[in-house]
Amino acid sequence: EVPLVREIMTKPVITGLPDEPIARAAKIFAEHNFDHLPITDKQEKLLGIVTSWDVAIATGTKKKKLSEIMTKKVVVANEDEPVDAVARRLQQHGISGLPVTNTKGEVVGIVTTEDISKLVGRRR
Amino acid sequence: EVPLVREIMTKPVITGLPDEPIARAAKIFAEHNFDHLPITDKQEKLLGIVTSWDVAIATGTKKKKLSEIMTKKVVVANEDEPVDAVARRLQQHGISGLPVTNTKGEVVGIVTTEDISKLVGRRR
Numbered sequence: 257e258v259p260l261v262r263e264i265m266t267k268p269v270i271t272g273l274p275d276e277p278i279a280r281a282a283k284i285f286a287e288h289n290f291d292h293l294p295i296t297d298k299q300e301k302l303l304g305i306v307t308s309w310d311v312a313i314a315t316g317t318k319k320k321k322l323s324e325i326m327t328k329k330v331v332v333a334n335e336d337e338p339v340d341a342v343a344r345r346l347q348q349h350g351i352s353g354l355p356v357t358n359t360k361g362e363v364v365g366i367v368t369t370e371d372i373s374k375l376v377g378r379r380r
Numbered sequence: 381e382v383p384l385v386r387e388i389m390t391k392p393v394i395t396g397l398p399d400e401p402i403a404r405a406a407k408i409f410a411e412h413n414f415d416h417l418p419i420t421d422k423q424e425k426l427l428g429i430v431t432s433w434d435v436a437i438a439t440g441t442k443k444k445k446l447s448e449i450m451t452k453k454v455v456v457a458n459e460d461e462p463v464d465a466v467a468r469r470l471q472q473h474g475i476s477g478l479p480v481t482n483t484k485g486e487v488v489g490i491v492t493t494e495d496i497s498k499l500v501g502r503r504r
């Protein structure tokens with residue numbers, strides 16, 4: 257009845273590396289028309305997240321790398337969770353997207369308030 | 381049964397002027413933890429919209445004013461519309477928020493995918 261995250265998430269997910277410049281996130285957001293970039297190390301371990309909000313507020317500062325603006329304590333979803341639980345988690349943290357992890361802790365997708373809002377618009 | 385926009389929108393709405401610097405939008409986003417800034421003239425006529433995405437992709441460019449990065453053809457909602465129609469409009473345009481206007485065309489609030497996603501998270 258309530259969909260699971262795996263049914264509405266976007267995959268594959270595009271990620272960035274912490275030493276990449278902030279301009280790289282800007283380029284990715286521009287090319288793909290989205291706002292969320294999980295940051296991983298070269299072994300694909302999740303280290304942080306950067307959103308267009310982080311890049312926007314870095315305007316006019318001297319910050320250079322993604323590591324300097326990323327949020328390190330990342331709130332995530334598991335692909336088998338029901339969407340209503342994820343909607344509550346987004347609201348609780350005042351954020352608009354969650355990287356989705358599998359049972360091994362690997363990032364397999366991303367789910368956002370845009371994906372959840374789509375469900376409300378479905379014609380019955 | 382389906383809520384109306386007026387029941388879930390945020391108000392009052394904070395707006396910017398077209399000749400203000402991009403840094404002003406960055407400051408407003410940082411202070412208020414949101415991503416959408418409708419742009420109006422001094423008579424409060426709606427001229428455009430700037431989101432954290434617009435500010436993010438302006439990184440490293442020579443743009444200075446909000447007028448240089450705003451989207452001029454603004455997609456809006458009316459406060460008496462049902463939320464499911466608004467959810468479809470957001471999805472259709474690939475955007476995450478709509479300024480809300482009243483019958484006089486004045487901007488009275490803002491509604492986003494975060495507001496709509498909240499409804500999915502409601503405990504029944």
Ligand SMILES: C[S@@+](CC[C@H](N)C(=O)[O-])C[C@H]1O[C@@H](n2cnc3c(N)ncnc32)[C@H](O)[C@@H]1O
Pocket residue numbers: 305306307308309310326327329330331332349350351352353354355413414415
């Ligand atoms: C409070 S939110 C408000 C703006 C916007 N809707 C967003 O999510 O970025 C902004 C901050 O939340 C952080 N953030 C976004 N998604 C996150 C997540 N899944 N886990 C941890 N922090 C997150 C961002 O890195 C940013 O610093």
Ligand SMILES: C[S@@+](CC[C@H](N)C(=O)[O-])C[C@H]1O[C@@H](n2cnc3c(N)ncnc32)[C@H](O)[C@@H]1O
Pocket residue numbers: 289290291429430431432433434450451453454455456473474475476477478479
């Ligand atoms: C294609 S969206 C994708 C990123 C993001 N979620 C957002 O809405 O900004 C980015 C563009 O949509 C524009 N946009 C956002 N809300 C809009 C609205 N209500 N009417 C017209 N354009 C809008 C922004 O100005 C930005 O140039």
